[in-house]
Amino acid sequence: MATLELKGITKRFPGVLANDQVDLKVSSGEILGLLGENGAGKTTLMNILYGLYGADEGEILIDGEPQQFSGPGDAISAGIGMVHQHFMLVPVFSVTENVVLGVEPVGFGGVIDMKEAKKEVRDISKQYGLEVDPDAVIEDIPVGIQQRVEIIKVLFRHAEFLIFDEPTAVLTPQEVEEFFGILNGLKEAGKAIIFITHKLKEVLEVSDRIAVLRRGAMVGEAEPATATENDLATLMVGRPVELVVNKETSDPGAAVLEVRDLVVIGDRDQMALAGVSFDVRAGEIVGVAGVQGNGQTELVEALTGLRDVTSGTVKISGTEVTHATPRQIHGHSVAHVPEDRQRSGLVMPFTITENVVLDAYYEEPYSHGISMDWKAAREKAADLVEQYDVRTPSTEIPASSLSGGNQQKVIVAREFGRDVKLVIASQPTRGIDVGSIEYIHERIVEERDEGAALLIVSTELDEVLALSDRILVMFDGHIVAEYQGGSVTAAEIGLSMAGAAP
Amino acid sequence: MTDEPKGEAPPEMNGDADNGEKSGWAAFMDDLTGVNVDWRSAVLVPVLAMTAALAVSVLIIVASDIELWRSFSISALGDSFGQAGSAMWALLTGSLGSLAAVSSTLAFAAPLILAGLSVAIGFKAGLFNIGAEGQMLMGGMVAVALGITIDIPVFLNVPLAIIGAMIGGGIWGGIAGLLRARTGAHEVITTIMLNSIAGLAVVWMLSTKFFQPEGRLDPVSEDIAVSARLPRLLGFLDRSDVRVHLGIVVALIAAYAIYWVLFKSTIGYEFRAVGFNPNAAHYGGMRVTWLYTSVMALSGALAGLAGMAQINGLLYRASPGFAAGIGFDAISLALLGRSHPAGVVAAGFLFGALRAGGIEMQVATDVPVDLISVIQALVVVFIAAPALIRAIFRVKTGEEIGQLTTGWGT
Numbered sequence: 001m002a003t004l005e006l007k008g009i010t011k012r013f014p015g016v017l018a019n020d021q022v023d024l025k026v027s028s029g030e031i032l033g034l035l036g037e038n039g040a041g042k043t044t045l046m047n048i049l050y051g052l053y054g055a056d057e058g059e060i061l062i063d064g065e066p067q068q069f070s071g072p073g074d075a076i077s078a079g080i081g082m083v084h085q086h087f088m089l090v091p092v093f094s095v096t097e098n099v100v101l102g103v104e105p106v107g108f109g110g111v112i113d114m115k116e117a118k119k120e121v122r123d124i125s126k127q128y129g130l131e132v133d134p135d136a137v138i139e140d141i142p143v144g145i146q147q148r149v150e151i152i153k154v155l156f157r158h159a160e161f162l163i164f165d166e167p168t169a170v171l172t173p174q175e176v177e178e179f180f181g182i183l184n185g186l187k188e189a190g191k192a193i194i195f196i197t198h199k200l201k202e203v204l205e206v207s208d209r210i211a212v213l214r215r216g217a218m219v220g221e222a223e224p225a226t227a228t229e230n231d232l233a234t235l236m237v238g239r240p241v242e243l244v245v246n247k248e249t250s251d252p253g254a255a256v257l258e259v260r261d262l263v264v265i266g267d268r269d270q271m272a273l274a275g276v277s278f279d280v281r282a283g284e285i286v287g288v289a290g291v292q293g294n295g296q297t298e299l300v301e302a303l304t305g306l307r308d309v310t311s312g313t314v315k316i317s318g319t320e321v322t323h324a325t326p327r328q329i330h331g332h333s334v335a336h337v338p339e340d341r342q343r344s345g346l347v348m349p350f351t352i353t354e355n356v357v358l359d360a361y362y363e364e365p366y367s368h369g370i371s372m373d374w375k376a377a378r379e380k381a382a383d384l385v386e387q388y389d390v391r392t393p394s395t396e397i398p399a400s401s402l403s404g405g406n407q408q409k410v411i412v413a414r415e416f417g418r419d420v421k422l423v424i425a426s427q428p429t430r431g432i433d434v435g436s437i438e439y440i441h442e443r444i445v446e447e448r449d450e451g452a453a454l455l456i457v458s459t460e461l462d463e464v465l466a467l468s469d470r471i472l473v474m475f476d477g478h479i480v481a482e483y484q485g486g487s488v489t490a491a492e493i494g495l496s497m498a499g500a501a502p
Numbered sequence: 503m504t505d506e507p508k509g510e511a512p513p514e515m516n517g518d519a520d521n522g523e524k525s526g527w528a529a530f531m532d533d534l535t536g537v538n539v540d541w542r543s544a545v546l547v548p549v550l551a552m553t554a555a556l557a558v559s560v561l562i563i564v565a566s567d568i569e570l571w572r573s574f575s576i577s578a579l580g581d582s583f584g585q586a587g588s589a590m591w592a593l594l595t596g597s598l599g600s601l602a603a604v605s606s607t608l609a610f611a612a613p614l615i616l617a618g619l620s621v622a623i624g625f626k627a628g629l630f631n632i633g634a635e636g637q638m639l640m641g642g643m644v645a646v647a648l649g650i651t652i653d654i655p656v657f658l659n660v661p662l663a664i665i666g667a668m669i670g671g672g673i674w675g676g677i678a679g680l681l682r683a684r685t686g687a688h689e690v691i692t693t694i695m696l697n698s699i700a701g702l703a704v705v706w707m708l709s710t711k712f713f714q715p716e717g718r719l720d721p722v723s724e725d726i727a728v729s730a731r732l733p734r735l736l737g738f739l740d741r742s743d744v745r746v747h748l749g750i751v752v753a754l755i756a757a758y759a760i761y762w763v764l765f766k767s768t769i770g771y772e773f774r775a776v777g778f779n780p781n782a783a784h785y786g787g788m789r790v791t792w793l794y795t796s797v798m799a800l801s802g803a804l805a806g807l808a809g810m811a812q813i814n815g816l817l818y819r820a821s822p823g824f825a826a827g828i829g830f831d832a833i834s835l836a837l838l839g840r841s842h843p844a845g846v847v848a849a850g851f852l853f854g855a856l857r858a859g860g861i862e863m864q865v866a867t868d869v870p871v872d873l874i875s876v877i878q879a880l881v882v883v884f885i886a887a888p889a890l891i892r893a894i895f896r897v898k899t900g901e902e903i904g905q906l907t908t909g910w911g912t
Contacts (some may be wrong), residue, residue, distance in 0.1 A: 327787030350774075358782065361768055361771050362768055
């Protein structure tokens with residue numbers, strides 16, 4: 001029976017207390033759910049545990065023995081294993097090669113003993129029910145299986161304490177179920193597990209105990225048997241949170257976005273969209289569900305002018321915009337919340353003011369001819385920061401120093417903070433906390449009630465279900481199913497997402 | 503999620519915990535320039551890097567003193583340090599010690615500042631223009647061609663040279679930009695190649711009848727018309743050793759213009775957006791490929807001006823390699839000045855002073871003028887390694903220099 005204990009862990013960064021006297025304990029055969037908003041200090045805490053940061057105060061105890069970790073190597077040899085949210089795998093290597101990377105079993109003359117390695121991988125995979133083909137190449141296998149490889153990697157290094165950082169973010173609903181099966185298997189095999197997430201439903205389903213972190217401090221523990229999602233959300237955010245999106249039934253008007261037989265080629269020269277047709281009408285939220293990588297990214301890029309259209313037509317308010325530039329599309333009163341805020345939504349070193357005019361800097365009042373009017377931009381930024389509740393000391397600090405939720409609010413404020421007829425939003429709440437999600441969902445419904453047409457693309461099924469008046473499911477470049485919102489269950493959509501005929 | 507460490511680890515924030523709240527001096531500098539900059543870090547690091555570079559140079563002078571190694575003794579060591587000290591003194595007096603010295607510093611600084619601005623604006627837009635040397639040559643050759651054929655009043659002929667040089671350099675830089683935009687060919691490669699092409703083209707041009715004076719067989723041009731020469735600013739003193747010319751005024755005007763373009767104009771906003779994040783720029787409706795071309799053309803035009811300053815301000819005729827490595831020093835200069843026009847001007851004065859003082863140093867103390875290149879190189883080494891500065895001086899220098907250019911093939 002092994003126990004891992006954190007006692008009084010405190011970590012300060014200049015100006016911020018990232019962890020404040022945090023106590024945590026997890027034992028063999030137990031799953032501890034660690035819940036917290038982004039920026040609550042979960043990742044800092046786990047990085048301390050994994051030897052990446054040193055704590056300013058407090059100690060790490062394993063079976064009562066104080067530990068000194070000066071790097072992940074020490075943590076690994078003490079039996080701690082971390083499954084990162086973004087997998088650390090070499091795409092062109094086989095499963096076995098990835099598993100043994102860095103700790104290869106070496107035979108005579110320094111040759112890697114692949115036979116032995118494969119045998120060990122097979123043993124682990126049998127023992128814990130982690131089915132994988134040891135010879136499969138990583139880039140050819142689905143994300144869910146890649147995650148298993150990460151788990152095998154950790155087990156191969158004899159981990160007793162397994163930390164999972166947001167493990168379900170990249171999985172389909174079916175894969176999540178399988179993953180929970182694996183977690184329970186590991187638990188029965190006597191491993192101690194810390195499961196980090198901000199998803200309330202999941203933490204309730206799988207944990208034995210739940211610990212909640214807020215602003216760096218442990219604010220409470222909860223028993224999954226008795227706690228409700230609302231309890232946890234309140235604990236996590238520090239105030240009661242509305243988890244359900246309140247909206248009236250929609251009253252759609254004329255079609256604003258008309259897409260016909262859209263064919264788009266993806267980055268890997270594959271057919272990303274293979275003839276997609278749909279409408280989005282004024283006063284209606286259309287949700288697009290689907291597992292990441294089934295053409296949603298390309299759909300949004302094609303509609304917003306960021307990607308070339310091979311064939312088919314796109315019309316906005318009756319005007320053909322199939323081959324329009326992003327600027328022309330913007331000119332049709334289209335708001336675009338891009339999929340990845342850091343990659344394309346924001347210029348991170350730019351200030352909030354500079355980011356607020358990113359797609360309108362060439363228009364009055366932000367510029368006159370060739371010169372910018374920073375005063376006008378600053379005023380707009382100050383307005384939006386206030387109106388959209390962006391938490392920042394000033395509009396003149398770089399976007400990179402805002403938390404993820406506040407970065408997303410800056411984008412939403414920029415895109416919604418003008419008259420829009422059509423909103424195209426991709427992953428509008430990815431990786432942000434419950435409080436900000438609530439806020440952004442309210443704004444989305446508000447835009448609908450004001451008569452805008454909204455296309456919301458999300459891999460979070462719950463989000464699509466909660467927001468949409470109509471739901472389209474994408475699989476392999478096709479729209480494979482269409483449902484009316486409110487009359488469909490997550491299980492039905494989940495099946496379509498996996499490609500089963502509706 | 504990925505952004506979580508950002509939220510939790512304020513070391514990645516903008517320098518100190520002074521967001522929004524700046525000290526009086528920093529706030530004053532912000533007001534003065536209209537930009538929000540981490541001034542402590544922007545000024546402190548270069549100053550400390552310069553100090554460290556000079557200190558190491560003293561040790562190099564001492565260590566390279568042959569007398570010291572012949573008779574290794576305390577007194578010989580003292581002599582060596584004495585020599586190093588007089589070399590440093592000569593460096594100072596040769597650059598600032600007299601009217602002639604200051605004027606020489608300014609004359610050297612003019613092309614350095616212009617070429618430094620050329621590289622800096624590239625950095626701001628995420629492009630690494632190594633081709634300032636070649637663009638200087640091409641701009642300078644246009645100025646020579648105009649200067650030896652056209653003789654109109656000075657107030658027309660000098661602007662003509664300026665415009666011609668900008669066009670010449672601009673086209674040369676624009677070629678690299680166009681190649682990047684159209685084919686994805688990385689500007690580091692293309693500008694290096696274009697440097698070679700320009701260097702050899704100059705040698706060829708200078709051996710043609712058009713440029714070569716009658717009776718000469720070596721590659722050299724005729725002298726440009728007196729009306730095309732940049733007027734001496736202190737010409738009324740009638741001293742041949744006071745060489746400061748209109749070039750420094752052109753350089754300072756160019757620096758202000760670039761500052762205005764970068765921080766006050768829409769195209770400058772586009773340049774900076776593309777420099778930091780081309781994806782976001784594209785998302786915001788900017789034409790990224792067109793921007794690459796225009797940045798490189800502007801960068802080339804500034805380098806062309808630097809070539810003009812060499813020809814019309816100093817040499818009055820072209821010979822191979824008249825760019826004298828200024829186009830490469832410009833890279834160090836832009837780094838030292840943190841790619842900000844004000845920083846480039848300051849760095850340009852510094853490098854100009856080193857060049858002017860270096861000549862005096864060689865004359866007065868036998869320390870070869872090549873030491874100046876060593877000092878410049880050391881400054882860049884210290885600038886590029888802020889961790890080193892932090893360790894040596896035990897100071898907090900705020901943010902590291904961010905990514906200056908985009909990677910290969912991106």
